[in-house]
Amino acid sequence: MKTLKIKIDGKEVTAKPDQTILELATENGIYIPTLCHSPALEPAAMCRLCMVELYEGRRKKFVTACNFPLRRDVEIKTDTPDIRQGRKLIIELLMARCADSPLLQGLAKEYGANVQRFSDLKDDCVMCGLCARVCEKVGGKTLTLSGRGVEIHVNTAFSEASEFCIGCGSCVQICPVNSIVMEDVAGERILKIHGREAARVKLVHCEMCNKHFGPVIDLTKVMSKFDKGAIPPSNANICPDCARIKLAKRIAGRYYDTI
Amino acid sequence: MAGIESKCTEPEIDYNVLNSIIVDRYNQNRENLIMMMQAIQKQYRYLPITALRYLSDKVQVPLIKIFEIATFYASFSLKPKGKNIINICTGTACHLKGTGKMVEHITSKVGIKSGETTPDMLLTMDNVNCVGACAVAPVIVFNEKYYPEADLSVINTLLDQAKSE
Numbered sequence: 001m002k003t004l005k006i007k008i009d010g011k012e013v014t015a016k017p018d019q020t021i022l023e024l025a026t027e028n029g030i031y032i033p034t035l036c037h038s039p040a041l042e043p044a045a046m047c048r049l050c051m052v053e054l055y056e057g058r059r060k061k062f063v064t065a066c067n068f069p070l071r072r073d074v075e076i077k078t079d080t081p082d083i084r085q086g087r088k089l090i091i092e093l094l095m096a097r098c099a100d101s102p103l104l105q106g107l108a109k110e111y112g113a114n115v116q117r118f119s120d121l122k123d124d125c126v127m128c129g130l131c132a133r134v135c136e137k138v139g140g141k142t143l144t145l146s147g148r149g150v151e152i153h154v155n156t157a158f159s160e161a162s163e164f165c166i167g168c169g170s171c172v173q174i175c176p177v178n179s180i181v182m183e184d185v186a187g188e189r190i191l192k193i194h195g196r197e198a199a200r201v202k203l204v205h206c207e208m209c210n211k212h213f214g215p216v217i218d219l220t221k222v223m224s225k226f227d228k229g230a231i232p233p234s235n236a237n238i239c240p241d242c243a244r245i246k247l248a249k250r251i252a253g254r255y256y257d258t259i
Numbered sequence: 260m261a262g263i264e265s266k267c268t269e270p271e272i273d274y275n276v277l278n279s280i281i282v283d284r285y286n287q288n289r290e291n292l293i294m295m296m297q298a299i300q301k302q303y304r305y306l307p308i309t310a311l312r313y314l315s316d317k318v319q320v321p322l323i324k325i326f327e328i329a330t331f332y333a334s335f336s337l338k339p340k341g342k343n344i345i346n347i348c349t350g351t352a353c354h355l356k357g358t359g360k361m362v363e364h365i366t367s368k369v370g371i372k373s374g375e376t377t378p379d380m381l382l383t384m385d386n387v388n389c390v391g392a393c394a395v396a397p398v399i400v401f402n403e404k405y406y407p408e409a410d411l412s413v414i415n416t417l418l419d420q421a422k423s424e
Contacts, residue, residue, distance in 0.1 A: 136323075141321035141322070141323050144323040144324070145327065146326060146330040147330045147331070148330070148333075155330075157322045157326040158308055164322070164323075
């Protein structure tokens with residue numbers, strides 16, 4: 001296969017065609033800050049923090065590293081004064097949205113951003129869209145970015161509590177600024193966005209220890225995704241701890257039976 | 260299937276009409292989703308949630324995707340619109356020709372701001388950023404009919420027309 005000769009931060013490396021700049025940088029131990037990137041999802045280039053300089057012949061241009069596929073032999077610089085200035089502005093703007101995020105505070109320190117430059121918008125989201133993208137891929141298709149331009153925000157369908165949420169918690173786990181909260185209260189899992197209830201999922205009641213654990217799973221829907229002949233789990237109503245105890249007891253019982 | 264709940268404020272949804280749009284006219288093809296939404300909007304003058312839930316189920320597109328489209332395009336409305344819709348162009352050319360004053364005039368006369376509907380559901384005012392007819396600015400679009408080089412007298416006739424219906 002054809003390989004590309006790329007010069008990245010003065011280092012001569014080879015890249016596969018259509019590999020993104022971010023992938024190449026990660027392979028070669030070069031750090032590019034990102035907020036909206038996850039290797040599991042399609043790049044969206046929404047945070048613009050991964051902007052790098054691309055030199056092609058005499059031309060120089062700024063591109064987002066996360067979704068720029070390499071097709072020609074080019075030179076890339078990931079940490080020039082221009083790039084740092086651009087990132088600083090982005091961080092300053094994002095700090096106006098959610099100043100409480102430790103991740104953003106760390107970046108602000110690294111890039112010397114003036115955190116008080118823009119007035120506080122009293123928001124808690126950076127609009128990276130990771131939650132909406134992961135929900136579409138993993139979850140029950142509950143979250144989306146609704147609206148357009150300045151009105152864009154993470155929302156559930158019709159701004160109502162959604163019935164599609166499966167309580168998987170992917171959105172909570174992937175959010176870079178921890179703005180989505182999930183709580184297990186009295187046998188129900190409650191998902192909160194911007195302090196508003198976005199979804200409520202019933203939790204399974206363990207038959208052995210009487211505690212609530214993971215969300216109720218629509219098994220018929222899950223089984224329909226497998227080939228025919230897949231066996232549904234026999235202990236879906238038992239929590240993982242109790243299932244382990246049950247299995248241990250069964251093994252021990254078998255051992256004592258053989259003596 | 261998604262739980263279909265009806266809201267008392269919503270108009271009664273005739274599923275035969277929805278079926279004629281979704282199945283007969285567009286063959287349940289998700290590629291025609293926006294056209295189906297436009298047809299539904301034409302039927303009810305806005306997009307009722309119940310109709311969108313039914314559409315989502317029929318074309319197997321997640322409800323959030325339909326919601327995303329409905330909030331993305333300015334031509335879709337999730338709020339009921341009036342019987343008559345007046346669009347005032349507030350693009351650069353029309354704005355310089357004084358459409359800002361026309362908007363104020365309507366607000367003072369009928370009591371609705373941009374994007375609002377009169378309580379009797381007769382008139383909705385929507386401001387658009389350009390209708391692509393800058394040469395004949397200022398432009399007003401009343402019920403999809405263009406009124407080039409409009410002035411306050413044109414607006415007054417249109418308002419009377421809307422009221423008389």
